Amino acid sequence: MKRRILIKGALTGFSSLYLSRLAGQGLLRPYDNVAGSVSGPFKPNWDSLTQYQVPEWFRDAKFGLWAHWSPQCQPERGDWYARGMYQEGSDQYKYHCQKYGHPSKFGFKDVINDWKAENWNPEELVALYKKAGAKYFVALANHHDNFDLFDSKYQSWNATKIGPKKDLIGGWAKAAKHQGLAFGVSVHAAHTWSWMETAQRADKNGSLAGIPYDGKITKADGNGKWWDDYDPQELYAQNHPLSENSLDNGMIHKQWNWGNGVTPPSKAYCEKFYNRMVQLIDQYEPELMYFDDTALPLWPVSDAGLRVAAYLYNSSIKKHGKLRAVINGKILDEQQRKTMVWDIERGQSNQIETLPWQTDTCIGDWHYDRRIYDNNNYKTAKTVIHTLIDVVSKNGNLLLNIPVRGDGSIDEKERAVVEDIAAWMHINSEGIYSTRPWTTFGEGPASESAAPLSAQGFNEGKGKPFTSADIRFTTKGKTLYAFILGWPTNKTALIKKLATGAAVGKIEAISLLGHQTKLNFQQTAEGIKIQLPDEAPCKDAYVFRIEGAII
Template identity: 45%
Template sequence: MLFTRRRALQLMASGASALALRPSFAQQSASLPIAAGPFKGTRESLAAYTVPAWFAEAKFGIWSHWGPQSAVEYGDWYARTMYIQGSSEYYYHVETYGHPSKVGYKDLIPQFKAARWDPDHLMDLYVKAGAKYFFSMGVHHDNFDMWNSKYQPRWNAVATGPQRDIVGEWKTAARKRGLRFGVSEHLSNSFDWFAPAHTSDSTGPLAGVPYDGTLSDYADLYHDYSGMPANFAKTAEAMGRVAPTWWKLQYFNRVKDLIDQHQPDILYTDGGIPFDEYGFSLVANLYNVSAARHNGAVEAVYTSKTRTDCETGTCALDRERGVLDDISPTPWQTDTCIGGWHYKRGIKYKSAKKVIDLLVDIVSKNGNLLLNFPLPNSGELDYEEMVTLNGITAWMQTNSEGIYATRPWKAYGEGPAMKVVIPSNGKEFDPNEGRKPDLGPTDIRFTTKPGILFAFVQGWPGAEAVITSLGTTSAQNPPKITSATMLGHDAQLKFTQSSDALRVKLPGNRPSTADIGIALKLTTA
C-alpha cells in the first residue's frame, strides 16, 4: 500500500510519532524502538530466553475475557458475525438493534458500561479460589483498547463506554494481592477479522447497501481498506493476518504502549508471534521491560500458540481449549473458559468437577491452567458462574498443596481416561478438552515435590485407593512409600505397597469435595 498523505494524517490523529510516519522505519526491524535490555527483536536473540520459575510454580490463573462485545451478552465474535448475513448474530442484531448498514458495532460500544464492576471484590474471590495470576483482556479482534491507549484515542475504555482504565484497575487489584498480572492481545488478527463489516447483504431488500464498516469516519475502528484488493473484504480469513505495513506498525505501537504502560508479567497473543520483526520486537520489549523492573532478571512470559515459536527459548506454548498428550520438558499453558469466551446469556458452564479434572491433568504434564470467567455487561459474575467458582474454591482450599510449585513424576497418570484419545484438529485451537469424559476414581494423576509424591484420585473410590503405577514391579520403578495421608485429613492412613499396586485405606468420613477428587500425599524413601 502506498504511504499516502491520508494515511499520514490518520496516523498523526491516532497519536503516532513523526518517526512512525517514515515508510523506511516500518521496514527496518533494527529501527523499531524497544526498551534497552538483554534481547533484540530477532528470533535468534529470543532463543536465549528461559521461562521464569514463578510461572512453573503458579499453575492456575483466572482470566477476564471482557470488553464491548460483552455488552450485547450474545457470545464471542459478535462484532464480526453480526455482519455475516444468515448467522444467528446477524438475525439477533437486526431484530434487536436494526440493520448493520444503519446500526453497527460502533453504536453498541457505548452500551459497555461496567456499571457494577468491582475489581477488588472479584480479585478477592479469585485469590480465594487459588489463582496465582490474573489476566485482563487488553484488546480483542474488535480493535477496542481496554486501557488509556495512546494510539487508539477514540476507541478505548477511558474515552468511551465505561470511561475507566480497565487494564489498569485490574492490574492494581491483582498486584495489591500479590498476583502476577497478565494481559491478552488479539489485535494482530483484527485487520482481516473485521472484513465482513465492509460488505453488505447479498439478498433481501437491502442487498448491496454497504454496512457501516465502509464509513470513512469510522476507519479507526473498522480499518481503512483503501489500497487493498477490491475483493479483500469478501475473501479475507478471520485469522489470516494479511495486512498492510502501516497496520503492522500500528499493531506494534499499540501493543508496545500496552506493555510500557502496564508492564505485564505475561503477554498472551492469539496465535503465533505475528508479523515477523514487529512481533519479535514486541516480545523483546516485554522481556527488556521486565529485566529493568527486576534488576536484570527477566520475569515476564510471552505465550504463543505455535509450537515452533517455543521450541528453543523464546516463549511458553499455549493451547487454546487443548491439553498436551504427555509431559512437556518445559512449562506450558492451556487457556480455556467455563463457557464461551465472551458472555452469552443462558449458556451452560463447565462444572467445578470438569475444571479440576483439567487442572490436575494439565499440572501432571508440567502445565498451567488459565481459566476464563466471562463477565456480563454489568461486570458481576452471574449466579451459575459463582456455583462453579465456589466449587473450585472448596476443592483448592483442601488440595492445592499438591498443585502449586510441583513438578511432574515419571508418568503423568494412570487409568481408563488415558486410553481415550481424541485427535487434535491440527490447529492452534483444539477443542479436545471439552469432549473428554470426566475423570473417575480409577483415574490417577501424579505431581511431586522433594521427597513427596501426590496422587490425585479423581473421584471417591470407597474404602481403598488402588494405584498400580506404584506397585513395586511397575514399569515406572516407583520409590518406596514410607507414609500416606489425604490432604484435608490429618491422620496417617494405612497402606500396603505390593508388587502389583499401592493400596491406601481411606478414612470413613468422606470429604465434601470427594466426588471432584482427593489428593493422597505420599512420602518416599
C-alpha cells in the same frame, strides 16, 4: 474468540522472496531503527529469543483466572459478535437486527457506545479469584474488534473515551497488585485487518439489499452524530481490498497465519500495533502477555511481534533485575517453544512436556452468552478441577476464563463454580502449587483414550471422562502427590504405578489431604492399595501425600 482451523505448515509457507518483498515495503524493519526500543540481551529475532527461560513464579503458580471482557460482551450473545453481526442470516446478525437495528444503521461502533460497564468492581472480582486459588490474573486489553480497554495514546477508540469511559486495564492492574497476584494482559487486535472484513459487506436479500454495512464509513460521515471527530476507520481498519474469498465466512480460519490470500496489512497498521503494545507494557507493566496469534502478532508479514517480545523481555530485566515476563503464543514450532510459553486453547497435551506450557479454556463462551446461563451449560467445578490436575501433572498451567457480563459483573451460577473451586483448592492446593511432574503423569482409562491435539488445541472433552481409576501425579521435593479423580465405591484406591518391583523407593507413609490421620496401605504386585476413610474430605478429586516413593 477463536474457532479457527489452521493450515498445516502455514508458518513455513512464506518464501524468502516474499519476506524480502515485505522488507522492501517497510513491513520488516531493522531493530536499530525502531523507536521505543530498550537495551538488553534480547533482539527481535527467533535466535536471540531462544535465550528465554520461563520464570519460576509462573512455573510455581499453576493456576490463573482471566477476564475475557470487551464491548462484545454487551449484547450477551457469545463470542466473535463484532464479526458475526455482519454475517447476513447468522444467529448474531438476526439478534443484532432485532435488538439494535440493521448493521448499516447501528454498527459495532454503536455497540461500543452502548457499553457502560456500570456494575464493574475489579477489586471484588479479583479478590474472589484469589480466594479460588489463582496466582495470576489476566485481563483482555483488546480483542479482534480493535478497541483498546486502556488509556491508549495510539488508539482513539478506547475505553477511557468511548463506552465505559474508564481505564479498565488500569483498574484490573491495580486490583491484581493489591491482591498480590501477577498481572497479565491478553492481546488479540493484530487480526482486526482481516477479521472485520465482514463489516464491508451488504445484505444480499431483503428490503436493505445492497446497502453497505458501516465498515467503510469515514470520519466525515460522523458530522453531527455521537461519534463526531472519531474516525471509524481507526477502529475497523477496512480501507483496504478484501482478502481472497472474503465472502466465505470460513476463510478467516484458513488465512489466520497471514497467508492463503489474505490482504497484507499496511506498514502503518503494523507500526500502530507495535506502538500500542509498547505503551501497554510501559504504563501497566504486565508480567504476562497472551497473544491470540500463531507464534507472535503479525508474523511473518511484519517483525512487530518480534519487537514487542524483545521489548517486553528487556523491560522486565531492567525493572526487576531478572526476567519475570511471560509470553503465551499458539501453534509454535520447536524453536519458537524455546522463546515463550506454548499455549494450547481448549485442550491438553497428552504427555509431560519438557518445557512449561499452558492451556487456556473457559467455563462458558469466551464472550458472555446469556443462553449458556439460561440453559445451565457452564462447566462444572469438577470439570475445571480435573482439567487443572491433568494439566499440572504434565508440566502445564491452567488459565481459566470466567465470562463477564456487559455490565462488568459475573452471574450467580458462575460465582458458584468459582466458590466450589475455592473450596477444593483450600484443602488440596499443596499438591498443585510449586510442584513438578513425576516420571509419569498418571494412569487410567482416560489416558488410554486421550484425543490428539488439532490446530491450536481443541481436544477438550473428546476423551473418556475421568473416574476413580484415573490417577495423576505431581512432586514437590521428596514428596509424591497422587490425585484420584473419583471416590472409589469400595473405599479402596489402587495405584498401579506404585506396585512392588516398580522403580520407586520404600513407601513410608500415606496421608489424604484434608484428613487428619495416616492411612493404611498395602503394596502388592498389582499396585499399592490404600484404605480410604469413611468420609471424603472434599468433592471431585482427592489427593494422597506419599512419602518415600521418590528415590
